[in-house]
Amino acid sequence: MVDVLQVAVLAGDGIGPEVVPVAMVAAEKALAAQGIRVQWEMLPFGRSAIDSHGESMPTSTLDALDGFEMMVVGPHDSASYPEPHRSAAPPGAVLRKHFGLYANLRPAQAIPHIPATAPDIDLLIVRENSEGLYADRNMAVGAGEFMPTPDVALSVGVVTRQASERIAERAFEAARTRRGHVTVVHKANVLRLTTGLFRDVCFEVAQRYPEVRVDQQHVDAMAALLVRRPGDFDVLVTENLFGDILSDLAAELSGSLGLASSINCSDTRVMAQAVHGAAPDIAGRGLANPLAMISSVASALDWAATRRADPRLAAAAASLRAGVAATVAAGVMTPDLGGIATTSEFGDRLYSVL
Ligand code: ATP
Numbered sequence: 001m002v003d004v005l006q007v008a009v010l011a012g013d014g015i016g017p018e019v020v021p022v023a024m025v026a027a028e029k030a031l032a033a034q035g036i037r038v039q040w041e042m043l044p045f046g047r048s049a050i051d052s053h054g055e056s057m058p059t060s061t062l063d064a065l066d067g068f069e070m071m072v073v074g075p076h077d078s079a080s081y082p083e084p085h086r087s088a089a090p091p092g093a094v095l096r097k098h099f100g101l102y103a104n105l106r107p108a109q110a111i112p113h114i115p116a117t118a119p120d121i122d123l124l125i126v127r128e129n130s131e132g133l134y135a136d137r138n139m140a141v142g143a144g145e146f147m148p149t150p151d152v153a154l155s156v157g158v159v160t161r162q163a164s165e166r167i168a169e170r171a172f173e174a175a176r177t178r179r180g181h182v183t184v185v186h187k188a189n190v191l192r193l194t195t196g197l198f199r200d201v202c203f204e205v206a207q208r209y210p211e212v213r214v215d216q217q218h219v220d221a222m223a224a225l226l227v228r229r230p231g232d233f234d235v236l237v238t239e240n241l242f243g244d245i246l247s248d249l250a251a252e253l254s255g256s257l258g259l260a261s262s263i264n265c266s267d268t269r270v271m272a273q274a275v276h277g278a279a280p281d282i283a284g285r286g287l288a289n290p291l292a293m294i295s296s297v298a299s300a301l302d303w304a305a306t307r308r309a310d311p312r313l314a315a316a317a318a319s320l321r322a323g324v325a326a327t328v329a330a331g332v333m334t335p336d337l338g339g340i341a342t343t344s345e346f347g348d349r350l351y352s353v354l
Pocket of ligand 1: 015019075076077258275276277278279280281282287288289290292336
């Protein structure tokens with residue numbers, strides 16, 4: 001049990017410095033109601049860190065982050081960085097790799113009063129985040145893509161028993177606290193060895209969770225089924241690329257990609273980061289929707305509640321979600337959702353119900 005929660009904050013670029021503070025104040029209030037105080041540590045990151053430290057992800061920031069279990073990270077707009085920073089590894093990827101954040105958890109749930117193609121969707125996509133076909137992270141040295149000649153491009157896909165096992169464990173643990181159903185998503189009819197290994201390891205892990213129902217889908221069929229009957233699925237566990245694509249589809253079905261929340265985590269560390277980018281087109285104008293950032297922080301609090309066996313953290317997360325739902329139900333929404341509220345007006349209304 002903690003009475004002070006230490007959280008590192010990397011506000012990021014574009015709308016990051018607008019949405020991150022709203023999520024911080026909201027979390028502070030929800031946690032205070034549970035008797036928990038938050039100590040925030042703001043660390044340099046992104047475009048402003050290039051100016052102040054000469055790097056978008058300063059070594060001093062990485063060193064400082066070492067001491068934190070929880071971090072809240074805003075979006076980065078690396079495409080706008082001057083060279084050589086633009087061509088360097090994106091700061092989000094640096095964080096994932098440096099801290100071994102092997103699981104990307106992306107919930108997709110419709111919020112009443114926000115139009116959704118699939119109002120009954122209530123999914124958690126558990127995406128393996130450290131290997132697969134992602135060339136920036138699946139090799140110890142070098143990249144997983146290369147060109148032996150200018151007209152031939154090759155890509156290496158990596159699936160290991162160890163990474164498949166730990167992601168499957170996350171999925172089955174999550175299913176236990178949800179509706180008790182895991183769907184293993186793969187393409188073992190074609191990628192027999194790689195996604196076949198992934199599928200087999202997931203089914204081995206399933207034997208340790210007899211109370212959880214397990215089934216499987218090929219990724220192409222899964223995409224169709226998510227559109228046809230999304231309400232039938234609870235937790236999907238899948239490899240990196242499939243998870244990336246399916247989670248965008250699920251987010252869009254639940255309302256909009258702009259609402260999508262996410263955490264990247266290991267067994268000892270969690271990073272809350274909304275799925276959306278820095279949105280430079282609307283930055284600094286009070287138009288940004290903080291909802292995805294707030295929901296990401298709520299998911300990080302749920303992760304911490306499990307790790308620390310502290311139900312107060314889960315209660316704070318639930319209160320954040322209920323507060324967002326109540327704010328939206330009262331018609332207070334930012335322009336991307338058809339409303340007229342500014343970022344801070346949304347925040348003020350939310351704080352008043354926490
Ligand atoms: P990236 O490659 O970093 O994801 P992107 O340009 O593909 O960046 P976003 O920065 O997410 O994607 O922006 C896509 C569109 O969604 C833009 O029009 C942006 O204004 C809008 N958008 C993104 N996030 C939000 C938000 N939180 N609130 C309102 N609009 C948003």
